[in-house]
Amino acid sequence: MLAVRDLTKTFPARHDNGAVRALRGVSFDIADGDFFALLGPSGCGKTTMLQSIAGLETPDSGEIAMGDTVVYASAGGINIPANRRQLGMVFQSYAIWPHMTVFDNVAFPLAHGERKTGKAEIAERVKRALDLVKLGAFADRLAPHLSGGQQQRVALARALVHEPRLLLLDEPLSNLDAKLRDTMRIELRQLVKSLGITTLFVTHDQVEAMGMSDKLALMRDGVIVQQGTPQDIYLRPESAFAADFMGRSNLVAGRVNGNGAMVDVETPIGTIRCPAAATDLNDGIVVIRPQAVRLHGPGIGGQNCYAGTVEQVSFLGDVVEGEVRVGAGLLKIVVDPYRQVAPGQTVTVELPPERCVLVPPDSGSLP
């Protein structure tokens, strides 16, 4: 549905800081009906990407196509303006027009958009859109008299009412309080999936990205570092950055010995046996999720088993987080709250090889 090819954008230097290369040749595809997340820390270029797709920002080069229509191509000099791209968008601020009622807000794309629609049809379709987001009773309310969650629903109804070919969501949950965010996350995904609308979702929150998307692309410094399903990226990160950004993880640096499907990595913890990386490496980082660590009683031997001492424990309720000193290193672990773990306890730590991921040493700085 959406195809982005080699998109670049550089913001010229301003008085106080140098030029920013927001996009350095980004390519990705979104399949029809997919819920796709663009994830990354602030300044990674994801917002510029979204704005370029929306037509609110003009890239320097590359191509963007929606279905059969090329909406932007530097080669052909094509740049269809935002109002003719047939998009729906929920903004971070919701951008609900405060001088209009809920009805007028939602009716706007039909009344003033590309294809003019008759009065009766507008009324009918606005009602349907408002019912969809459960705001049917609020049609005559002035927009400022709505709560944050309601404003978000109005924004969603407005973005969907004209049946756009692509829905863009710009951090739509970041302005909601934590509880509402959890419910809206599920509701939003269900609603969009039930309508079958292709959706591009931009966020800096990896929990939102994983919880909502079918596929996601992780961005950093203007490039996509990895894309795939949430499980792919969480369980099989291709870089220390991807591992670290997607959740808590142990990043253990070491020297790689041997070649073949399995390699040995000499680390401060000890020698860790794990599957080889895609490329041959001399030095590497072993990524071990805290959840991957198995904890046993003292004195148990076996592959990738190490003796350790529990250094500290925080009881958080739904999980218990701890740190175990193994050799010259420190490992983060997560155990279930019913298990008794106390500082000073000696334990055996097992790192199952299939749960260890070897990635190249990181070139840039970690966020």
Place this chain on the structure above:
Amino acid sequence: MAATDRRPRRWRVDQQKITGIVLLAIVGVLVLGPLAVLLRASVAPPNTMPLETWAVTFSNFKAIFEHPATPTIIGNTLLYAAGSVGIGVAIATFIAWLTERTDMPGQALIRVMMFAWMAVPPLVIGFGWILLINPGNGALNVLARNLFGVQGALFTIYSFWSLILITALSVVPTAYVMIAGLLRNMDPQMESAARVLGGGRFAVARRITLPLLTPGLFSIGIYMVMAVVQAFDLPLIIGLTAKIPVMSTRVFLLSVPDNGIPNYSLSSAFGVVLLAIAVVLMWLYFRAIRTGEKFRTVTGRGFRPKPAVLGALRWPAFTAAMLYFAIMALPVLMLAWTSLFPFYRLPSLEALPLASLANFHRVLDSALVQRALVNTVLLVVLSASVVMLLSALVAWFSVRGGGLLGRVLDVMSFAPTAVPPVVMVMAILILYIKTPLYGTVWVLIIGHLTIYIAFGTRTMTSALIQIHKELGDAAMISGASWATSLRKVILPLVWPQVANGWLWVAAHSARDLTIPLVLMTTNNVVIASVVYTMWDFPDVPGAAAVSFLLVAALLVVVVPVQLLASRASTRG
């Protein structure tokens, strides 16, 4: 699909681009045209039409700097500006402190009256004072003679001190509005902290409040000096008789002499010198603002400082504030009195039965006044509307459009701030005198567009900055064209600021004398120039009647809006 898209797309992209280019052309002609002509004329040989020769000479500047009167004129100008601003800002600070930081009664009343006084033309105030304290039969002088047996004249209007004092009184409202804003935005926690840490009230005022206010007061002072250096009305009607030439009147007399032919090249050179002084002041002003920003104290939103308790001094303080308004009202009352008699009479009870509205009938029947009325309405309505339209578009391009076009438009529309109106209008005169526009009301409208577009753009820029960018983006994404998004989303959101700006421009356009006087012909008279010509004629009762009508009309429009605005601000 791509093929069918191409044709309409081109037009739609251009909707914004074409508007930008047209806007650039209009603002360019309005602003750069006169400035270029001014510079050209200043190096043209004397006694030529500057646009009809290619010769370049610096003899005009030489003449200015060698002329023995020049140092006096520049000295007069600076003394005049410094003196009137010093006194005006002192009075304004005192009243602003009373209304913003004390428990004095009647604060809302004083605020509204201040705003209302900004609508009264300096021209009218000047005429009123001439009637009150001219040395021959000024009402106050006669009163002093009769009551206290004072010999000769107690006061005289035709002195440097009178000019400074009257100007000082007339700058008070503007200074008050700016200083009150400064006081209101000051974070009271700074003072509270000093009090908590053991500072006495006097120590806090001296060591905390005043130093914090100094950068703000300084920049306001420079702004006011800039305004007074550019001022023209009062120096014209008081200063000329008193033989106190300042730069603005000098420029005027050279281009519109009472007798002899205008010397455009010399007056342009004078204009360039005045412009240079204005630019220096402007630069100082921006420096002062930037210094002020460094310790700006605008943080405590919604905090109302605890008012200083005046106690027994509450009513005396109120009386002192009202005294200012009484003094301000005197000239207007004097004009009202004068307008009721067929010839000038001193105010007295005996004269009262003779009062009649005959003058009003007479002036309203006069063809000249009728023409002036029509012209004034045209001038005011069109100037204000076109200024706000251009300003809103310029502001959109500079805030949202981004890029070079936006920046160029922004700078160009701000440039007239540095150009004294009397200089600008002279340049406009030279530029348009050979075109059919000269002598019509249209050339006056062009003048007012040029002078007020800077204010309009400032107003609209700050209004648009408040509007979240995504509100406009959302309209575009919804499929609305650029024009529709402006009309349906942006404009309704900034409507109050547009209306306010319109009113400001309309009021200033109605009271301005500079533009209509320099460009005056028998056809394009407006109320302000009619008042001036009737006074000069002399038809003092007629001038008084027209002045009174002008003031009344301005107050009728301005006061209700101010009342609404003040009620809205206390509610919100």
